[in-house]
Amino acid sequence: MSAVPTTTATPPLLAVENLRKHYSAPRQWLRKARPPVQAVDDVSFTVAKGETLSLVGESGCGKTTTAKSVLRLVEPTAGSVRLEGEELLALSPEQMRQRRRDLQIIFQDPYASLNPRLKAGDIVAEPLRNFGGMTAAERAERVQWLFARVGLRPDAASRFPHEFSGGQRQRLGIARALALNPKLIVCDEPVSALDVSVQAQVVNLLMDLQAEFGIAYLFVAHDLAVVRHISHRVAVMYLGHVVEVADRDTLFAAPRHPYTEILLSAAPVPNPRTPARRILLQGDPPSPANPPSGCRFHTRCPLAQAVCREQRPALTPRDGDGTHQVACHLR
Ligand code: SF4
Numbered sequence: 001m002s003a004v005p006t007t008t009a010t011p012p013l014l015a016v017e018n019l020r021k022h023y024s025a026p027r028q029w030l031r032k033a034r035p036p037v038q039a040v041d042d043v044s045f046t047v048a049k050g051e052t053l054s055l056v057g058e059s060g061c062g063k064t065t066t067a068k069s070v071l072r073l074v075e076p077t078a079g080s081v082r083l084e085g086e087e088l089l090a091l092s093p094e095q096m097r098q099r100r101r102d103l104q105i106i107f108q109d110p111y112a113s114l115n116p117r118l119k120a121g122d123i124v125a126e127p128l129r130n131f132g133g134m135t136a137a138e139r140a141e142r143v144q145w146l147f148a149r150v151g152l153r154p155d156a157a158s159r160f161p162h163e164f165s166g167g168q169r170q171r172l173g174i175a176r177a178l179a180l181n182p183k184l185i186v187c188d189e190p191v192s193a194l195d196v197s198v199q200a201q202v203v204n205l206l207m208d209l210q211a212e213f214g215i216a217y218l219f220v221a222h223d224l225a226v227v228r229h230i231s232h233r234v235a236v237m238y239l240g241h242v243v244e245v246a247d248r249d250t251l252f253a254a255p256r257h258p259y260t261e262i263l264l265s266a267a268p269v270p271n272p273r274t275p276a277r278r279i280l281l282q283g284d285p286p287s288p289a290n291p292p293s294g295c296r297f298h299t300r301c302p303l304a305q306a307v308c309r310e311q312r313p314a315l316t317p318r319d320g321d322g323t324h325q326v327a328c329h330l331r
Contacts, residue, residue: 011085012046013216014070014184019043019079021065025289037289039065041240043079044315047184050210052217054227056263057237058285063220066237067186070218071103072096083184101131104182108189110173114161120172121147121157127179146175150205167198171205178209184216191226199223203230224267228252233323236260239296240288242315246324256318256331258301295329303330 020041025034040062047053055063068074070081072088081088083102091099107113114123121143128139144154150171161169170190177185187206191199203226209215221227227234227248234251236244236259244257255261265279283300286292292299298308307329315327 013049013051013084014047014218015080015082016046016066016070017044017080017082019066019069019081020077021062021069021074022077035289037287038240038291039288040069040076041291043237043240043242045235045242045245047216047218049183049216050214051232052210052219052230054219054221054231054234055237056221056224056227056234058263059222060285060288061237062240062288063237064188067188067218067220068105071100071105071186073105101180102183103186104177104180104184105186105188106170106173106177106190108193110166110169111161113173114169114176116161118160119157120152120159120161120164123161123172124157124175124179127176131180142179143175146178149178149209150175151201165198166194167202170194170198170202174202174205174209178213178215181213182215184218187217187219187221189220189222192221192223199226206230224264236263239285239291241296241327243297243327244325245315250324256324256326257328258303258331259297295327305330 020043021039022036022041023039024036043062043066045053055066057063065074069076070088076089079089083099086099088096088099118126124143124146125139128134128142134142143157147154147156152168152171152175156164156168161172164172190206191202194202206217207230210217217230219227219230231248233245233247235242236251236257238259244251244255244260251260252264255264262279262281266281279302281300282302286296286299292309294310295301295304295308295313298304301308311329313327313329315325318324318326
């Protein structure tokens with residue numbers, strides 16, 4: 001995997017700061033108002049040009065809400081999302097529509113996101129038509145080029161989505177996302193619905209496209225083998241917070257946050273001769289409508305101390321260049 005510039009001298013492509021998404025619970029007649037669900041709370045991270053940052057954590061930890069907030073498919077409650085320095089949360093709906101040329105998304109279930117009544121060629125041509133600037137012949141040529149680039153046969157353009165396999169449908173979703181030469185693609189569990197053999201093909205395709213076009217990915221996944229393969233850096237989320245961020249190799253070799261340790265210990269062991277010790281995560285995740293005080297992980301953390309219940313640990317650097325950040329009082 002090629003190195004990605006992550007020095008502070010290089011301005012990030014995407015900078016997310018103090019992002020919050022709280023959902024208000026509907027008030028029921030004659031009942032007290034329920035507290036809002038804090039799906040994402042005070043999340044900050046950056047993504048460099050050509051970099052893959054993965055967001056990982058248990059389901060319900062806020063990773064998909066965070067990723068969708070970047071595109072404003074979910075409207076954040078507070079915070080800042082800057083793309084090349086431009087504040088996306090300040091843009092009007094029309095300005096945001098124009099900016100989506102640079103920001104695309106690939107969904108977990110491509111079938112649900114593809115119009116079943118359109119032929120594959122029209123699905124991929126749709127963003128080109130919406131953003132204008134091309135003749136019909138240029139669009140047709142671009143569609144054929146995109147089909148070839150994602151490994152679909154030219155005659156696939158005249159077929160409907162239901163005629164494709166899951167892997168082919170995901171290739172179609174990738175061709176559509178790629179159509180406008182985006183700078184960043186949010187990949188929301190893009191391979192979790194596919195067979196394992198097809199997963200590897202799609203992940204390798206995404207990596208090839210990144211190497212060729214310098215696209216950045218914000219990659220949401222729960223499969224740590226996939227995350228380990230595709231990521232440059234990884235951010236671990238727990239109950240709406242980022243608890244650890246590090247480059248891929250550091251995170252998998254030397255995790256520091258107790259939750260990251262537990263999460264990685266449950267992943268498949270790469271070398272069966274040196275099996276890792278599996279640590280079981282105790283209890284269920286607390287409700288994001290009523291998160292624990294202090295460190296949100298203290299109700300399940302084997303190392304918890306009194307301070308953990310009282311003070312929220314900040315995400316702070318643990319190495320010289322600030323790339324490894326951990327939110328824990330003890331680690
Ligand atoms: Fe565990 Fe305390 Fe660290 Fe939270 S701050 S992860 S409870 S040791």
